[in-house]
Amino acid sequence: MLKIAALLLFINSCTDCSCNTFTERQFQQLAPIINSLDPDSLVDHLLKLTGERKVYYLGDSVVIKSRHAERKGNEIAEHYLTRQLKSYGYKVEKRNPFWDCVNIIAEKKGEKYPDEYILIGAHYDSVPDYGRAPGADDNASGTVCVLEAARLFADLQTDYSILFAFWDEEEAPSPMGSEYFVDYALDNDLFLNEVINVDMIAYDSNDDGDVIVNRTNHDSDFDISELLTSINHEFDLKLDIHYRKTYTRSDDRSFAKACYNTTGFIEKYYNSSRHPDNDFNPDWHTSFDTIENFNWDYYLSNCKLIIGLLYLLTNE
Numbered sequence: 001m002l003k004i005a006a007l008l009l010f011i012n013s014c015t016d017c018s019c020n021t022f023t024e025r026q027f028q029q030l031a032p033i034i035n036s037l038d039p040d041s042l043v044d045h046l047l048k049l050t051g052e053r054k055v056y057y058l059g060d061s062v063v064i065k066s067r068h069a070e071r072k073g074n075e076i077a078e079h080y081l082t083r084q085l086k087s088y089g090y091k092v093e094k095r096n097p098f099w100d101c102v103n104i105i106a107e108k109k110g111e112k113y114p115d116e117y118i119l120i121g122a123h124y125d126s127v128p129d130y131g132r133a134p135g136a137d138d139n140a141s142g143t144v145c146v147l148e149a150a151r152l153f154a155d156l157q158t159d160y161s162i163l164f165a166f167w168d169e170e171e172a173p174s175p176m177g178s179e180y181f182v183d184y185a186l187d188n189d190l191f192l193n194e195v196i197n198v199d200m201i202a203y204d205s206n207d208d209g210d211v212i213v214n215r216t217n218h219d220s221d222f223d224i225s226e227l228l229t230s231i232n233h234e235f236d237l238k239l240d241i242h243y244r245k246t247y248t249r250s251d252d253r254s255f256a257k258a259c260y261n262t263t264g265f266i267e268k269y270y271n272s273s274r275h276p277d278n279d280f281n282p283d284w285h286t287s288f289d290t291i292e293n294f295n296w297d298y299y300l301s302n303c304k305l306i307i308g309l310l311y312l313l314t315n316e
Contacts, residue, residue: 097180123170142198
């Protein structure tokens with residue numbers, strides 16, 4: 001918390017209009033990370049998780065037709081994500097709150113504050129619970145963003161520790177995977193400075209760049225809006241960022257209810273599909289939620305924004 005407060009003090013004391021919300025040194029360090037984001041890697045993971053490209057599983061070449069918790073594809077996706085994280089050098093822990101629910105956790109220790117964490121997570125399960133359920137936007141888009149963050153940070157030194165989390169069964173009546181982890185965090189006094197949740201960040205049919213940042217702040221001195229504005233500006237991401245309170249239908253709420261600071265990213269949505277400004281993916285929760293509906297520029301910009309935020313929150 002002290003690192004964030006100091007950074008915000010710098011922001012508030014800066015009167016020169018050319019001064020950004022992070023230092024020139026931080027920008028110089030962040031730029032090569034942002035520029036190292038690999039679109040081909042993102043596409044490959046997306047094609048495999050949505051059943052458009054085969055993956056290897058227990059010696060066979062197979063297709064993930066569905067990542068629903070009760071389908072075999074969910075287990076194959078779990079295996080795939082675990083294998084990728086291990087290939088980046090992470091020790092991976094799986095936690096099973098229920099027999100068909102598996103959370104995947106990879107930890108990166110910080111150099112200065114190893115017992116204080118920034119958590120970045122996304123749910124990897126999909127719906128519907130019958131037939132084909134590619135779940136490209138919901139939520140292979142978020143899952144692959146977190147996976148790419150894990151790749152980019154694997155060989156970086158960070159001041160604060162990072163947990164890369166992949167939740168199962170967000171699509172259940174309640175987000176069971178993340179709820180279980182919150183219970184674990186509370187029982188073990190896990191110090192989470194911030195929780196970043198990534199859920200549906202690839203659909204933008206009208207190219208307006210609107211992205212919703214759902215923010216629950218339990219610390220009055222903690223505000224990341226200026227950090228996101230600076231990342232958006234410095235890297236010309238062309239996003240229009242709107243802030244709301246925590247989304248009640250994603251994994252954000254599990255942490256917000258437990259009084260953790262949460263920042264959730266999601267494409268433009270309104271509860272009513274008839275809202276004149278609604279631009280939420282109409283193929284959500286159907287077999288038509290495929291990568292053909294992605295706005296690739298929008299998706300890449302969201303990934304860069306989120307990875308940039310992760311870097312700034314984990315380094316002084």
